[in-house]
Amino acid sequence: MTVKVFVDGGAGTTGIEIVDRLSQRGDVALTLLSDAHRKDSAARADALAAADIAILCLPDDAAREAVALAADWPTRFIDASTAHRTATGWTYGFAEIEPDRRAELAEARTVSNPGCYPTGFLALVRPLVRAGLLAATTPLVTHATSGYSGGGKAMVAEYENGTPPTAFRGYGLSLEHKHVPEMQRHAGLAVPPIFAPAVANTYRGMLVEVPLHLSQLSGGTTVAQVHAALADAYAGSPLVEVVSLADSAALSALTVEDVAGTDRLKLYVFANPRTGHLRLAATLDNLGKGASGAAVQNLNLMAGLPETEGLRL
Numbered sequence: 001m002t003v004k005v006f007v008d009g010g011a012g013t014t015g016i017e018i019v020d021r022l023s024q025r026g027d028v029a030l031t032l033l034s035d036a037h038r039k040d041s042a043a044r045a046d047a048l049a050a051a052d053i054a055i056l057c058l059p060d061d062a063a064r065e066a067v068a069l070a071a072d073w074p075t076r077f078i079d080a081s082t083a084h085r086t087a088t089g090w091t092y093g094f095a096e097i098e099p100d101r102r103a104e105l106a107e108a109r110t111v112s113n114p115g116c117y118p119t120g121f122l123a124l125v126r127p128l129v130r131a132g133l134l135a136a137t138t139p140l141v142t143h144a145t146s147g148y149s150g151g152g153k154a155m156v157a158e159y160e161n162g163t164p165p166t167a168f169r170g171y172g173l174s175l176e177h178k179h180v181p182e183m184q185r186h187a188g189l190a191v192p193p194i195f196a197p198a199v200a201n202t203y204r205g206m207l208v209e210v211p212l213h214l215s216q217l218s219g220g221t222t223v224a225q226v227h228a229a230l231a232d233a234y235a236g237s238p239l240v241e242v243v244s245l246a247d248s249a250a251l252s253a254l255t256v257e258d259v260a261g262t263d264r265l266k267l268y269v270f271a272n273p274r275t276g277h278l279r280l281a282a283t284l285d286n287l288g289k290g291a292s293g294a295a296v297q298n299l300n301l302m303a304g305l306p307e308t309e310g311l312r313l
């Protein structure tokens, strides 16, 4: 079986990485538009109509336009933008986040690819909420650091234009980041988390942290139960690894680059039983499991192909 795939926005930071993962595959027939036509609505409409699955790697407005252009066609979508991540009728494309999500993705017509930061946050928080260890009303805080490719072509140009870049900078200081509704919705939280993002002077990679006091968890919850809830949620997953408590305790540092260059997601539980302090941490590549790798995983699931085909394990 060959799946006809059109990558709309294939010349951008996320799109190029998807094309890299798909271009060598015999089970995918890839359509890309030339530089002269890639923003031409008529050319895009034709390519969308001819595709089994279109992957949108576009700004939000252009992603909405692509969906409208294909309104008369049975084209299935994977949208990497923020446009549809809390939209009715769209399946949230985080295969591991709910037990039945893979089956839903196999049938879905419109799939929203998760945001990079929400991928780390949700991977840590959702299993704890689902297991009843963390009440939905808990006011959470999450700190996260991204490689600068997370800001797309414009931020890459800013970091690589010859002007000495900042080593590390916090942003989102208005506390209205576009990822917060997505984090709240898919974690099943009643209260939006405080989100403190930052960019580091490295091209790719991501570190997302959720610090917690054990006292914020349901009465009597232990560190071992927190770890077990995560380990159970991702048991058998080819991409998500829950590091053992002993291996986490042996670490003296955790870097943004931990799994950069792969499509993996690693989860850590750091704990001090004396103080009851926990630091839950996730590492991923913003362009791997945070974007392009997840899009290819979703494509595989939607098309009935092996889940990790073309991925960087």
Ligand SMILES: NC(=O)C1=CN([C@@H]2O[C@H](COP(=O)(O)OP(=O)(O)OC[C@H]3O[C@@H](n4cnc5c(N)ncnc54)[C@H](OP(=O)(O)O)[C@@H]3O)[C@@H](O)[C@H]2O)C=CC1
Pocket: 008, 009, 010, 011, 012, 013, 014, 015, 038, 039, 040, 056, 057, 058, 059, 060, 062, 080, 081, 082, 114, 115, 116, 149, 150, 151, 152, 153, 154, 286, 287, 290, 291
């Ligand atoms: N970078 C990342 O780590 C992640 C990105 N995403 C999301 O993926 C999407 C793409 O991001 P990213 O790849 O970083 O962004 P880039 O800016 O690197 O790429 C966007 C691409 O879309 C093209 N484009 C813009 N408008 C149109 C249009 N009307 N028709 C066709 N093409 C158009 C741009 O062309 P041109 O440059 O010529 O304007 C560019 O090639 C965004 O919605 C982003 O939020 C999601 C998760 C992580």
Ligand SMILES: CC(=O)N[C@@H](CCC(=O)OP(=O)(O)O)C(=O)O
Pocket: 080, 081, 082, 114, 115, 116, 117, 146, 147, 148, 149, 150, 151, 152, 155, 178, 179, 197, 198, 199
């Ligand atoms: C470093 C940086 O600027 N990151 C972007 C998020 C990455 C991105 O654009 O992806 P999404 O589609 O998941 O929003 C931001 O904070 O807006």
